[in-house]
Amino acid sequence: MSDSMNEERALRDGLRANVLSPEAMQRIRQATEAEWRSATRAPASRSRVFAVAASIAVLAAGMSWAFFALNPGSANGAILGEVASFDAPGVFEARTLQRDVLLVAGAKLHVGQVLDVRGDSLVTLNGGGNLRVARASAIEVDSENAISLERGELYVDIPPGSRAGDAFRIVTEAGEFRHQGTQFAVAIVEGQTRLRVREGRVLWHVNGGDSTVDAGTEVIIDKNGKATRRPIPTAGREWTWTESMTPDVAIENRPLLEFLEWFARETGRKLVIDDAARKQATDIRMHGDVHGLTATEALSAVMATTSLRYELPGGVIRVSSTRESKTPSA
Secondary structure, three states: OOOHHHHHHHHHHHHHHOOOOHHHHHHHHHHHHHHHHHHHHOOOOOOHHHHHHHHHHHHHHHHHHHHHHHHOOOHOOOOOEEEEOOOOEEEEEOOOOOOOOOOOOOOOEEEEEEEEEEOOEEEEEEOOOEEEEOOOEEEEEEEEOOOEEEEEEEEEEEEOOOOOOOOOEEEEOOOOEEEEEEEEEEEEOOOEEEEEEEEEEEEEEEEEEEEEEEEOEEEEEEEOOEEEEOOOOOOHHHHHHHHOOOOOOOOOOHHHHHHHHHHHHHHHOOEEEHHHHHHHHHHHHHOOOOOOOOOHHHHHHHOOOOOEEEEOOOOOEEEEOOOOOOOOOO
């Protein structure tokens, strides 16, 4: 993590104060009011009255500063994106001097907000792509192109060619992870940071320098900064949780081939299709919608309306026009 980022985090942490309880706030108000009444009842000098008034003004200003410093949230203008959907109990903006606030679908996420994600959630990013956040995660919006992950797991989906000028990044204690036309997941598990790259590549930035992590690779960084790499599949159980938050795809009057390519990317599979099936999939136009379905459910619903057959053997979706194909398997 860069020195500037460390300084920023240290400053932010230093500005955080212990929360005053309602009882403590009431005692401060009562003491201030008593001091004021005492000063105005007694034949005090003009200087003492002005001193008390000045003290009250300073206290009020201090309380106002503490409120806005500890509750930056929507007061900031820059926007990361918006909440598209979530599972119960939802996404909450964490407040210090107030109760946490439940965000509704369509709520804008502003720089400075601290989010307590209590249900799996989907965020549409302003510059393109989406962010999927697992339940029991805590994140902070650092800028319109950066998020700090405090705990939990998130998945970044930025299609190749989008956000070309934006270095969207995830910030952790183990460094920054920057997209390069990517699907990747970052998690904090028992104090360790885990990066999994599904598509494209990720630039991992730390004080010691940068390194590139390619698709099909997992990196685990321990508390001492030691990294261990290993290959992982781009489809399968490691990614199942992300598929429950797949953004809806419009299929009305779209070519079937376009949908098959979407499914392959959403599930990390390679599309294998013979020439005859490819021609049919190009000509077939779909109708209806698959909103609310997972990617696999949508595939089953769409393919049931065609004469094509498909299989899902390990990391592949195989589509054929022959009726001798095997029964689809999960």
